[in-house]
Amino acid sequence: MRRAVVFFLVLSCFLAVGQEKKYVTVKKALNLMGTAFEITVVAPSEEIGYINIDEAASEITRIEKMISSWDPDSETSLINKNAGIRPVKVSRELFGLIERAIKISEITDGAxxxxxxxxxxxxxxDGTMKNMPSRGAIAQSVSKVGYKKIVLDAEVQSVFLTQKGMKIGFGAIGKGYAADKAKAFLMSKGVPGGLINASGDLTTWGTKATGEKWMIGIANPLSKDKVFSWLPVIESSVATSGNYEKYIxxxxxxxSHIIDPRTGYPTSGVQSVTVFAKYAELCDALATAVFVMGxxxxxxxxxQIDGVEVVVVDDANKIHRSSGILFNNNQ
Known part of the structure; x- marks a missing residue:
């Protein structure tokens, strides 16, 4: 549904000495789920840190095998192949993810x-388009779209796409979900702190090796190297959706390249949306929704949603924010 654009400058510390233990911060860039991931962990040694990162990467790969629509053997592909034919029984994990996605669709009125x-x-x-498509072509393009056409049966744990040619995909929620699952896995292993950046869907826990908070910088739309505000991310997540590089x-x-799934028309009036919440999955989905809603x-x-905040940059480069956001401007 969208291509995440990263405008985060992450402050990190590579070596710190605590009062009792010596910790290092280990960071590794990886290509997972077809995109750039960066996993950072606080560990008692570099060796243990890299083991933790590799284990987290395995968890992300497991998620990809479940939700990928490119893998013909994935549960998601099986759902899509049987659109308009029959319900497909799926794992409890995938059923739960689809169930939550539909709830977000309801909250956002299908955005x-x-x-x-x-x-x-x-x-x-790609620069080749010079004229608007016809209204008929636009309407036809989204004729198979509609979350109300996804039928869930909790008793047998099945998913049914009621119209032939329908497909589901997790492009606007999958990376966030994978980041959350990798974080949960590392926390279960006793990793005291870390940061997972899934190509713009970012989640943290604990603190840096120094005991300082993880901080992210929201960049100026016209100059990605300039930060207009630093914000702490404490046991929380953040995701950004933007149209800086892909538009007509x-x-x-x-x-924007972000299309309103209800109408088939591209969005306009917004340059970027940054959402803060406890879970990266929710941030990921709501960043797209706010972009579409305006x-x-x-x-x-x-x-209206407890524990969620947003920063919006409009097409005039003006900054707007939800009620709980307080900027610490540092140009």
Whole structure:
């Protein structure tokens, strides 16, 4: 549904000495789920740190095998193959993820929708598109999209896509979910602190080896090297969705590559959305939803959800925020 754009400058410390133990911060960049991951852990030694990171990477690979629509043997592919034919019994884990995704669709009135994978791609963001598609073509492109067409049976734990040609995909929630699961795994292993950056879907726990908080910097839209505010991320997560690099201009109007799954039209008026919440899965999904809903409706929705905050940059580079965000500007 979207391509995450990373505008985080993560403060990290590579060596610290505590009062009782010596800890190091170990970081490794990996290519997982077809995108860039960076896993950072606090450990008693580099050797143990790298073992922890490799184990977390294995957990992320396990998630990918479950949710990938490119893997013909995945549970997700089996659901898609049987669209309009029959329900498919799935694992409790995947059923739960789909169930939560549908709840987010309900909260956002369909601005977030995993059935968006069904869309026919008529918009081109490679510089070749000069004119708007016809209304008929746009309507046809989303004719198979609609979260209400996903039928769940909790008793038998099955998923049924009611229309032939329907597909589900986890592009706007999967990386966040994988980050959450890797974090939970590392915490269960006793890793005292860390940070997982799943190509812009970021989650943390504990502190840096120095005892300091993990901090992220939200970059200026016009200059990614300049931070307009540093914000602490304490036992929490953050995700950003943006259109800085992928958009089209038609008749002088800028359209994002992020498509409204309800209408088939690209979004406009917003440059980036950064969502803060406890879970990266929720941040991931809501960042897309707010982008689709627009500044006013999106912020209003976030203000109704406990424990969730948002920062929106509009197309005039003006910063807007939900009620719980207090900036510490440091240009």
């Amino acid at each position: 977030f929708d995993i059935s968006y994978a069904s869309v026919d791609n008529i918009w081109k963001f 201009v038609i008749n002088g109007k800028k359209y 500044k006013d409706s999106g912020i209003h929705m976030i203000n």
